[in-house]
Amino acid sequence: MPTPLLALDGVSKSFGAVAALRDVRLELHAGEAHALVGENGAGKSTLVKILAGVHAPDAGTVTLDGRPLLLSGPADARAAGIAVIYQEPTLFADLSVAENIFMGRQPLRSLRRVDYAAMRERAAELFARLGVRLDPDRPARGLSIADQQLVEIAKAISLDARVLVMDEPTAALSGIEVERLFAVARSLRDAGTAVLFISHRFDEVFALCQTVTVMRDGRWVSTDPAGTLTVDEVVRRMVGREVSAMYPKQDTAPGEPRLQVRGLTRHGVFDDVTFTVHAGEIVALAGLVGAGRSEVSRAIFGVDRHDAGEVLLDGSRLPNGDTAAAIRAGLALVPEDRRQQGLVMELSVERNTNLPRRWRLSRGGLLFGGDERRAATTWAQRLQVKAGRLTDPVSTLSGGNQQKVVLAKWLATAPKVLIVDEPTRGIDVGTKAEVHRLLSQLAADGVAVLMVSSELPEVLGMADRVLVMHEGRLTADIPRARADEQSVMLAATGQAAAA
Amino acid sequence: MTAVDTAPAETATGGGARLARRAFAVRELGIALALVLLVVTTTVVNPRFLSAQNLKDLLLGSTILAILAVGQAVVVITRNVDLSIGSILGLSAFATGAVFVAVPGLPIPLMLVIGTALGAVLGAVNGGLIAAARVPALVVTLGTLYMFRGVDYMWATGRQINAADMPAAFLGMGTATVLGVPVLALFAAAVLVAVGYVLRNHRSGRELYAIGSDPAAARLSGIPSGRRVFYAFVTSGALAGLAGVLHAARFGTLDANAGLGTELNVVAAVVVGGVAIFGGSGSVYGAALGAVLLTTIRAxxxxxxxxxxxxxxxxxxxxxxxxxxDRALSARVARSLRERKAHV
Incomplete structure (x- = not known):
């Protein structure tokens, strides 16, 4: 083997008493795409942050070109030629898209002035290369998560880095966007860049990478050529056990109509959406990112007002734009973005769990610690939330456990209708299966479940019925028996007639 | 209003973005309109309001507030606040008098430099404490507000420095005009243009906006946040120090109470001027306009x-x-961005 471009050897990192990384090794070679897989909490993000210069390792060495590399901050990592695309986009909402890409290294003209025209031009070139049409002048505020991710990718590419680290860059992207990203990643790789790719989607891992490193519980498990591995083998190494059925959908006979949506319209976002979800049924809402799925679920829950149409729960009409009334009527929404919308990150696990029913838990308007503790403990145990203490801030939990807290929070209200938006986005295989089992169990208990999901296997594995949206309109309603990848994708890309 | 976006380059970009940019321009334009409306209304009621003398008084009255507002805007853009500027102004004003009492022949430019430097040092105390102790600026500058004022009281010990103790040329600067424009207002204009230029055209200026927009993302982008915020406070302090010297020149009579309570007036001017109190957006031009508007209202x-x-x-x-x-505008921009979608 030639000398690796970037190598980590015996790297360890602890936060307080928690060891995030223990004796980890990793070698990245020029012109090679290297996959890093592992469950959430396996230490991948910590490893990324060490490469990015955000954290300094407690022990071990990082070498670049065989020379020791000391990073005292993100600026150092960038200077060393390491570009990082983080899992969560980190954009400046008030600044333009072009400024976001070039912040700190804006092109300059005379007198060291920022050259806005050149910056706009170069941003436009980057977007052209990625095959997306984004206006470099618009503010980053209001961009969809997919578009934010594309800006992050443009930023990383513009660095002409020797090492490109991508921490789940595809989580919010649609199929076509993923293809374009991969085309760019491949051309960078072939031009001699070392690519480190982190993903929970195995088809992507095998499509892009030559080498696969598996991590578990902060430790290195294995590094092998991708050709010698199978998905099952990788999953087994990640979880250290066999994952029983990923999609344990129990067959249930649908009952009474629970949630009826009629002619729901929000101008410019979605148009004339009509469907029904019955008790005991899991209905998936599929479609490409930006098709308006999340927006429909937000309007049903009353977060956004709708311009026309109505929402009925058990036959009675819900007031427009009134979330409190929706919750009272028995509706619950697990939002897409758990950090921004699902949780109050600074509050404790138990406070978060009890938020929607704090009034029901209170006595004379006051909350008592004992009551809170008991209520939260019940749900934490039922969902197997792994937290140090229930009084720890929820921000200290791993992504999968945070998602469980969001679920616990809404399940505690005993909803009749549960809307889940990307319920397993960015969480690990083991937790994913648990979430799926939970949803299936809820449906069996008579809850009507509406699941927005971008993951086809999840949609096909879990749903009794698949509704497909394309550009704000419902284009298909496919029963489980007839739903397959082709029928859903055709409808999602607008190529199938409305069913 | 349509004059804002007639540049040919902009016709190629998306409607949503153009509208968003127009809204940014409108922020300053709105204040300017309010100012014009106020002046016109008042002049109709009393035509003498628009006399040359009264206009001069208005400009003169706005000067010190405007300089302070420019410094405050720099700090607020980084999602911080500087409450100590009133006390810095007071200390600098009293120092001006005290220095002139001790060295009557001191050249005026040197005095301006001394006052500005004193303010910068006090600003560095603020910035240093915020960076080192990682305590919110609100708390730190609330503390130094009382501390600096306390030092001022101890130094003054009830004394008062009168116009007679200061050189006539220095006091003359407080009322002098060039082509009918007060010299002090020229100081404010120079400060405004210089700071506005850096914020708009220099990387460090753009980084201040980035820090205010999202501090965590700024850190991940390798922006030296601590250093930038430190210099924002030094700037704010230095401008308050300069304002102190100008205060001494304008009013002549100095005791330890100069600038008492000014800080909230300044924050008001900045907010009225369209600088978002949570950082990341707004301009020093807006802040200065806000200062002029507040002064004009009082008059x-x-x-x-x-x-x-x-x-x-x-x-x-x-x-x-x-x-x-502000809220109405941002809601409108959000709606337009939503309807036109992100892609052009």
């Missing part, structure tokens, strides 16, 4: 026959109106 209300006791209420209403306008 106009008596002319309009409104009870002076209502003045504070009027300023308060203006702040609420500015924030309301």
């Amino acid at each position: 106009a209300l008596p002319v309009l026959g409104i009870n002076p006791f209502w003045q504070d209420a009027a300023v308060g209403a203006l702040i609420l109106a500015a924030i309301g306008l």
Whole structure:
């Protein structure tokens, strides 16, 4: 083997008493795409942050070109030629898209002035290369998560880095966007860049990478050529056990109509959406990112007002734009973005769990610690939330456990209708299966479940019925028996007639 | 309003973005319009309001507030606040008098430099404490507000420095005009243009906006946040120090109470001027306009026959109106971005 471009050897990192990384090794070679897989909490993000210069390792060495590399901050990592695309986009909402890409290294003209025209031009070139049409002048505020991710990718590419680290860059992207990203990643790789790719989607891992490193519980498990591995083998190494059925959908006979949506319209976002979800049924809402799925679920829950149409729960009409009334009527929404919308990150696990029913838990308007503790403990145990203490801030939990807290929070209200938006986005295989089992169990208990999901296997594995949206309109309603990848994708890309 | 976006380059970009940019321009334009409206109304009631003398007085009256507002805007853009500027102004003003008492022949430019440097040092105390102790600026500068004022009281010990103790040329600067424009206002204009230029055209200036927009993302982008925020406070302090010297030149009589309570007036000017209190957006031009508007209101209300006791209420209403306008605008921009979608 030639000398690796970037190598980590015996790297360890602890936060307080928690060891995030223990004796980890990793070698990245020029012109090679290297996959890093592992469950959430396996230490991948910590490893990324060490490469990015955000954290300094407690022990071990990082070498670049065989020379020791000391990073005292993100600026150092960038200077060393390491570009990082983080899992969560980190954009400046008030600044333009072009400024976001070039912040700190804006092109300059005379007198060291920022050259806005050149910056706009170069941003436009980057977007052209990625095959997306984004206006470099618009503010980053209001961009969809997919578009934010594309800006992050443009930023990383513009660095002409020797090492490109991508921490789940595809989580919010649609199929076509993923293809374009991969085309760019491949051309960078072939031009001699070392690519480190982190993903929970195995088809992507095998499509892009030559080498696969598996991590578990902060430790290195294995590094092998991708050709010698199978998905099952990788999953087994990640979880250290066999994952029983990923999609344990129990067959249930649908009952009474629970949630009826009629002619729901929000101008410019979605148009004339009509469907029904019955008790005991899991209905998936599929479609490409930006098709308006999340927006429909937000309007049903009353977060956004709708311009026309109505929402009925058990036959009675819900007031427009009134979330409190929706919750009272028995509706619950697990939002897409758990950090921004699902949780109050600074509050404790138990406070978060009890938020929607704090009034029901209170006595004379006051909350008592004992009551809170008991209520939260019940749900934490039922969902197997792994937290140090229930009084720890929820921000200290791993992504999968945070998602469980969001679920616990809404399940505690005993909803009749549960809307889940990307319920397993960015969480690990083991937790994913648990979430799926939970949803299936809820449906069996008579809850009507509406699941927005971008993951086809999840949609096909879990749903009794698949509704497909394309550009704000419902284009298909496919029963489980007839739903397959082709029928859903055709409808999602607008190529199938409305069913 | 359409004049804002007639540049040919902009016709190629998306409608949503153009509207968003127009809204940014409108922030400053809105204040300018309010100012014009106020002046016109008052002049109709009393034509003498627009006399050369009165205009000069208005400019002169706005000068110190505007300089302070420019410094404050730099800090607020980084999602911080500097409450100590009133005390820095007081200390610098009293120092000006004390230095002239000790060295009567000191050249005026040197005095300006001394005052500015004193302010910069005090600003560095603020910035240093915020960076080192990682305590919110609100708390740190609230502390130094009292500390600096305390030092001022101890130094002054009830003394008062009178105009007679200061050189005539220095006091003359407080009322002198060049082509009818007060010299002090020229100082403010120079400060405004210089700071505005850096914020708009220099990387460090753009980084201040980035820090205010998202501190965590700024750190991940390798922006030296601590250093930038430190210099923002040094700038704010230095401008308050400069304002102190100008205060001494304008008023002549100095005791330890100079600039007492100014800080909230300045924050009001900045907010009215369209600088978002949570950082990341706004401009120093808006902040300076806000200062002029507040000063003009205080001058106009008596002319309009409104009870002076209502003045504070009027300023308060203006702040609420500015924030309301801000919210309405951002809601409109959000809607337009939504309807036109992200892709052009």
